[in-house]
Amino acid sequence: MNESELPDLIEKYIDGTATYDERERLLVWYRSFDHSEIFMADEDKVDESLQLILTKLNATLDFPPRKKSIIQKIHPWYWAAAILLIGFSISLFYIERGNLLTESAKQVHKDSILQIQPGTDKAILTLADGLVIPLDEAGKKVLQNNQDQNFRVESDGVLTMKSNQARTTSSSQRIVENQLSTPRGGQYRIILDDGTTVWLNAGSILTFPNHFVGNTREVSLVGEAYFEVAENKSKPFIVHADKILVRVLGTHFNLRAYPEDKQIRTALVEGSVQLNTINHTLKIKPGELGLFDKSKEDLSSKRIDLQTDIAWKDGYFMFRNESITTIMRQLARWYDVEITYTGDLDNKIFTGRILRKSSINEVLKKLELTGGIHFKIEGRRIIVMP
Structure with a gap:
């Protein structure tokens, strides 16, 4: 995607006029971006911007339309910060701890051939x-x-x-x-x-x-x-x-x-x-x-x-300050998989919403985007790792 398009796409996304295709393009761009580079330039300002946008996104999981005037004043580096949070809102998952995006998101184990489908x-x-x-x-x-x-x-x-x-x-x-x-x-x-x-x-x-x-x-x-x-x-x-x-x-x-x-x-x-x-x-x-x-x-x-x-009845998983073990119990029932854990996962607390019709691979990728947690799939067994 031509990066000159980013300001318009971000503005459309935040004011609620972005099409499904435009949202998908933003997500693809986000996943291909080297997140760590953002924190190399004027880190204090970027962090301030992240906190501001996170506060606004945190107000509701449905992400209502926002006024255009908010984004029109954002510095170019703020666009980079904004796209990070937009990537998370598109994925409908973000973590509630201070290590948000401290490392690049990793893909779910690529050697897994089996695509575990939802219930x-x-x-x-x-x-x-x-x-x-x-x-x-x-x-x-x-x-x-x-x-x-x-x-x-x-x-x-x-x-x-x-x-x-x-x-x-x-x-x-x-x-x-x-x-x-x-x-x-x-x-x-x-x-x-x-x-x-x-x-x-x-x-x-x-x-x-x-x-x-x-x-x-x-x-x-x-x-x-x-x-x-x-x-x-x-x-x-x-x-x-x-x-x-x-x-x-x-x-x-x-x-x-x-x-x-x-x-x-x-x-x-x-x-x-x-x-x-x-x-x-x-x-x-x-x-x-x-x-x-x-x-x-x-x-x-x-x-x-x-x-x-009650979100499950309407086709969603929804979590608010939930432990990874609580989340994985729900995933195990819906995808009919076995869950095992390695390492210290006690401090992994998540808030977010995700479609139940997604494949397990898609769900795990979105969880991994938050940083600090990884998964490996072996048949119908999922290994959860720090």
Whole structure:
């Protein structure tokens, strides 16, 4: 790219008018640039510029349009500093420690031939009679022939269920439990009999009845799911997850309850939620995160940026001051890979957003752009190194 084009492209990017192609050209230029050279000329001014731009970019992960007047006064060396941060905003990842860009970003291990692809919409439905149905084209035919429970995979890939209305009105209808499970590298969406929609993340199991009867609507979860609960004031919706019980009427919330995690997280988007354990009860409000500490068996709550917990449903990974181990656990589930670590990685804290549809190679490259962390891929194993 002709460097005389840079000022115009940067200006377009920051004021929000850059096309996809122009953003890609900036990123290609950024990756080919020797970052260390920038710090050789008037380092104090460059550092000041970096901090200024970082503050502006840090204000929001969505990087809203900025006034043209801000950039028109930037010194040529400030353009160089700006392009660094723009490279990071295009990659949607930057590190929150003082060693930002202290060394050139390195490529993910080039000897790796395997391109590990992201997860897809896939799941397995297990009926109460033991029938196991992969939710693919063959599975659709099986569901169409099932007369006891009316399951259907819609054109948009959503599994819907509606119990037989004639049997529903009969007190003799047998209530049975079904399971919807997503493997590592899978996700799925289901609409339950009452109209509640559940997004199931990778490596999760939802257990639910063929029909809700009695005074409550109860399901069980292992893993992570986002719930949009159909309102029914006379029938609370209850989710059993490990040692906690989440009770709602009609609300939107995300529940993360993986067995390997130290905490169970309940992020409330709207409505109200009550968390119950054997010894404690806690109500949380929209915008709050309810935390259950498994070791202490204690409940607590705090205000959070909801997007960090619910972005996965909309196709993103989003992290805010997260350790590399926390990030890699999520990547392991979505890409179905094994993670190992070498060296001291305790101080590697990241904030950022990245598309879940990216290949694992693309994700690791973006993490490496932050400096101070590297990866090696061996088959389906990822080695994380300082």
